[in-house]
Amino acid sequence: MERRGKRFNQIWLTEEQTPNMKLSLRVNRVLVNKKSDYQEILLVETAEYGRMLVLDGAIQIGEREEFCYSEMMAHIPLCAHPDPKHVLIVGGGDGGVLREVLRHKNVEKAVLIDIDSDVIEAAKEYLPTLSCAMDDPRAEIRSEDALSYIRSVSECFDVAIVDSTDPVDFAAGLFESSFYEEVKKALKKDGIIIAQTESPFSDTKIMIEAYKNMKSVYPITSLCWGAMPTYPSGMWTYTIGSREVDPSTPRHTVPEGTKYYTRDIHKAAFVLPPFLKDLLHDK
Incomplete structure (x- = not known):
């Protein structure tokens, strides 16, 4: 019998995305496997999506597909704001969103705050395509609450x-109305907040609650969506709040180098399928 060596001693990363759904990826190499003061950090090289950051068993970002998420999180609010010069990023220690924010030449300062310095250091060492903007003089990186x-x-x-x-755990409060209220005080009058708000399929309740909480704080609240292949269901939502700016209208030229975001994608992201409208109805 012929033994096919490549079939043996395989390593697979499996994320339990819901109690009834899992995503498995073949792992070529483990780069980081440690417990920080806040969470389990795993950084692996996968055959399908390149290097991938996993926190407490949940996939955060992969080299091949991260642009889908990073570009939407950054360019939707920055292209909608009349003149974005100062940007706050809560979380995002991998640096992908920061990279996209600093594609905007009019941004003078971007403050990234991630409570876990070990995530930031791992990204700097092993995810250079994401963390490449951390040394930009306009970036301020802070490891604190x-x-x-x-x-x-x-x-x-x-x-x-x-x-x-x-x-x-420590991120639960970032979806509550009290947190959105605090961010509102830190924003200028024409400021915009955007938050990732999970999948409408696998995390329906979380998405609805986040939208409802945002709406209780900001008179203009919108939900938009996009593709994110490695996140549960592949469909991801973003909730945006402001006091006076309509986020569905892009006002600026698209930065060079985008692979997902365009002006048409921006506008189309706010067109919600009927089932998604129904989920948010009267929320």
């Missing part, structure tokens, strides 16, 4: 991007 920092500033930012992990 984001809420404490936000409470220390007032009307400082034009855009706030909440690039959080799933709403568990």
Whole structure:
């Protein structure tokens, strides 16, 4: 009998995305496997999506597909804002959203706050295509509790991007109305906040609650969506709030180098399928 060696000793990364659904990816190499003060950090090289960051068993970002998420989180609010100069990023220690934010030449300063310095250091060493903007002189990288920092500033930012992990443990509060209220105080009058708000299929309740909480704080609240292949269901939502700016209208030229975001994608992202409208109805 012929033994096919490549069939043996395989390593697979499996994320349990819901109690009834899993995603498995073949792992070529384990780069980081450690427990920080806040979470389990795993950074692997996969055959399908390249290097991938996994926190507490949940896939955060992969080299091949991250642009779908990073570009939407950054360019939707920055292209909608009249003149975004100061940007706050909560979470996002991998650096992908920061990279996209700093594609905008009019941005003068971007403050990235991720509570876990070990995530930032791992990204710097093993995810250079994502973390490449961390050395930009316009970037300020802080490893601390984001809420404490936000409470220390007032009307400082034009855009706030909440690039959080799933709403568990220390990240749970980032989906609540009280947090959105604190961010509102840190934003200028024409400021915009965008937050990732999970999948309408696998995390329906979380999405609805986040939208409802945002709507209770900001008079203009919208939901938009896009593709994200490695996240549960592949369909991902983003909730946006502001006091006076309509986020569905792009006002600026698309930055060079985008692979997902365009002006047409921006406008189309706010066109919700009927089932999604029904989920948000009266919320």
